[in-house]
Amino acid sequence: MTAAKSPDALSPAEALKREAAARALDYVRSGMKLGLGTGSTAKHFVDLLAQRVAQGLEVVGVPTSEATRAQAESLGVPLATLDEHPVLDLVIDGADEIGPDFSLIKGGGGALLREKIVATAAQQMIVIADASKKVARLGTFPLPIEVVDFGVAAIRRSIDKAARAAGCQGLLTLRRRPDGHVFVTDQGHLILDAAYLSISDPATLAARLSEVPGVVEHGLFINLASRVILAGADGVTVLDRA
Numbered sequence: 631m632t633a634a635k636s637p638d639a640l641s642p643a644e645a646l647k648r649e650a651a652a653r654a655l656d657y658v659r660s661g662m663k664l665g666l667g668t669g670s671t672a673k674h675f676v677d678l679l680a681q682r683v684a685q686g687l688e689v690v691g692v693p694t695s696e697a698t699r700a701q702a703e704s705l706g707v708p709l710a711t712l713d714e715h716p717v718l719d720l721v722i723d724g725a726d727e728i729g730p731d732f733s734l735i736k737g738g739g740g741a742l743l744r745e746k747i748v749a750t751a752a753q754q755m756i757v758i759a760d761a762s763k764k765v766a767r768l769g770t771f772p773l774p775i776e777v778v779d780f781g782v783a784a785i786r787r788s789i790d791k792a793a794r795a796a797g798c799q800g801l802l803t804l805r806r807r808p809d810g811h812v813f814v815t816d817q818g819h820l821i822l823d824a825a826y827l828s829i830s831d832p833a834t835l836a837a838r839l840s841e842v843p844g845v846v847e848h849g850l851f852i853n854l855a856s857r858v859i860l861a862g863a864d865g866v867t868v869l870d871r872a
């Protein structure tokens with residue numbers, strides 16, 4: 631097991647993520663069933679949570695990815711499956727973009743499907759992020775769309791049509807790993823990253839994409855997050871959805 635980097639050794643960007651993650655611990659109580667998000671910010675949270683667990687905090691975590699499962703397991707955080715605990719008290723997760731009304735783009739790390747299932751099963755979702763993730767309009771970050779690996783060319787065409795009906799147009803890129811191999815999600819699907827640049831009506835786009843046969847899930851999280859913790863140069867801000 632690799633020892634966690636001391637916060638002093640973190641880059642400024644990582645230090646902000648860790649600050650947001652640390653504040654999220656204020657909302658964790660003993661006895662909670664806790665969804666554990668995925669990504670570099672959620673990783674800080676799991677790291678800090680493990681420290682509290684070592685000090686006696688009693689929680690059960692439900693990871694949103696194999697990566698988070700491996701990290702939490704290695705740090706001694708007690709884990710369960712969503713089948714064992716289909717209702718969770720809280721999920722803490724990162725995001726790629728946080729728009730108005732806390733609509734989110736998620737899935738930059740490819741975990742969007744499990745993340746959305748876990749967030750939907752949780753009574754509350756808290757998003758942790760550095761302040762740069764807050765945007766006036768979603769879409770600069772390419773929207774991840776998880777699809778089955780059958781008929782991808784046809785699925786692409788259907789996605790384009792659905793997106794146009796929601797006022798969006800942009801290139802779909804099949805996600806690859808750094809070694810050039812096609813990226814495959816924990817559930818065995820592919821990801822198309824949609825460069826829409828500007829999503830004027832996230833709810834309509836979400837609804838249209840969900841209707842496309844072959845689309846398993848997309849990274850628009852609407853009405854799921856109720857609290858956002860942002861860490862920036864001026865400190866940590868906690869925002870609650872109206």
Ligand SMILES: O=C[C@H](O)[C@H](O)[C@H](O)COP(=O)(O)O
Pocket residue numbers: 667668669670671672723724725726735736737738739740741742745
């Ligand atoms: O699939 C990955 C997740 O949706 C992440 O929460 C999201 O990509 C944000 O990741 P990070 O904290 O690394 O920016």
